Amino acid sequence: GAVVSQHPSWVICKSGTSVKIECRSLDFQATTMFWYRQFPKQSLMLMATSNEGSKATYEQGVEKDKFLINHASLTLSTLTVTSAHPEDSSFYICSAQDRLRTGELFFGEGSRLTVL
Amino acid sequence: DQQVKQNSPSLSVQEGRISILNCDYTNSMFDYFLWYKKYPAEGPTFLISISSIKDKNEDGRFTVFLNKSAKHLSLHIVPSQPGDSAVYFCAALTGANNLFFGTGTRLTVIP
Numbered sequence: 001g002a003v004v005s006q007h008p009s010w011v012i013c014k015s016g017t018s019v020k021i022e023c024r025s026l027d028f029q030a031t032t033m034f035w036y037r038q039f040p041k042q043s044l045m046l047m048a049t050s051n052e053g054s055k056a057t058y059e060q061g062v063e064k065d066k067f068l069i070n071h072a073s074l075t076l077s078t079l080t081v082t083s084a085h086p087e088d089s090s091f092y093i094c095s096a097q098d099r100l101r102t103g104e105l106f107f108g109e110g111s112r113l114t115v116l
Numbered sequence: 117d118q119q120v121k122q123n124s125p126s127l128s129v130q131e132g133r134i135s136i137l138n139c140d141y142t143n144s145m146f147d148y149f150l151w152y153k154k155y156p157a158e159g160p161t162f163l164i165s166i167s168s169i170k171d172k173n174e175d176g177r178f179t180v181f182l183n184k185s186a187k188h189l190s191l192h193i194v195p196s197q198p199g200d201s202a203v204y205f206c207a208a209l210t211g212a213n214n215l216f217f218g219t220g221t222r223l224t225v226i227p
Contacts (some may be wrong), residue, residue, distance in 0.1 A: 004162075036215060044207075044215035093162075093215070105148055105209070107162045 003027055004096045006108035013084055014116050021079045021111045023094030028106075029074035030096035035067075038091040047092075050077045084115040119143050120208050122218035131227050135193040139206035139218055142187065146208040146216075151180060151191045154203045154220070163204075164191070196225045 003026040013019050023033055031052050036044040048069050050056040056069035066088075068080040077096075081088050093110040121140045129135045139149075150165040166173040166180045166189070173180050179192045193200055203220045210216070 044217070046214050105165070105167075107150055107165060109162045110152075 004030075004094065004106045004108040006092075006094055006111050008111060009109055010112050012114045012116065015085050016083055018080055018082045019084055019113060021081075021092055021094075021113070023077045023079070023096065023108050025075045025096045025098075025106070028096075028098045030077075030098065031074065032097040033071055033077040034095045034097075034105075035069060035077070035079050036093045036095070038093070044091070044093055047079075081113065084113070086115045089113055089115045118219070120206060120216045120218040122204075122206060122221045124221050125219070126222040126224070128224045128226060129196045131198055131225055132195045135191075135196045135200065135223055135225065137191040137193075137204050137206075137221050137223065139189045139191075140187055141189075141208050141216075143208065143210070143216075144184075144187065145211055147211055148209040149180070149182060149189050150207045150209070150215070151178075152205045152207060152217075153200075154205060193223075196223075198225045198227050201225045 005024045005026055007022045033050045035047045037047050038044045046059050047062045048056045048058045050069050050071040052071050052074050058064050071077040091110055091112050094108045095105045097105055119142050147168050151163040153161045153163050164175050164178045164180050166182050171182050182189045201224050203222045205220045206218045207215050
């Protein structure tokens with residue numbers, strides 16, 4: 001099956017620093033990628049939809065300047081948590097939509113962010 | 117309201133045998149179903165997914181079966197290996213792209 005790779009899978013950073021999480025589709029081209037975040041004891045919530053070559057569409061309540069999303073190529077989307085704070089500590093997952101297999105989604109392994 | 121349920125909190129299987137993990141859901145509008153594996157102190161690791169338009173997806177030792185009429189999916193691991201011992205979560209994706217996770221099943225593969 002198609003593979004989506006997230007990196008890093010585990011990151012710890014100090015409060016006030018920025019952290020970048022990468023989401024790569026390894027063997028297919030993804031026109032659309034989705035970023036999710038898990039709140040404690042809740043399901044993952046969609047943060048934003050990222051389309052290659054255009055600005056991301058953010059869900060209500062998600063700060064655009066806080067969570068910068070870049071989808072510069074058909075195989076890579078990045079999520080940058082800027083000026084991270086402890087409340088940003090969470091589990092982030094990306095998913096990618098295969099350009100050639102309409103509607104089929106593939107999920108990354110997730111990235112656990114801990115902000116000290 | 118738990119939309120995705122894993123009714124067996126634990127399962128023990130002999131090495132080499134088949135492990136069958138079950139998951140039930142209530143929302144007929146889910147688009148995708150996923151299985152994640154989690155080791156202690158680590159985040160979940162994506163294993164395999166299945167679209168709601170399919171009834172089976174296979175990847176190596178892992179096969180997921182979907183029975184839409186029964187709102188039931190299962191993960192088969194064969195042959196089971198000691199390294200498969202972990203907590204397994206099923207998850208379902210809504211049309212609004214939100215993921216709902218089950219409560220998990222702890223699998224123990226006995227050498």
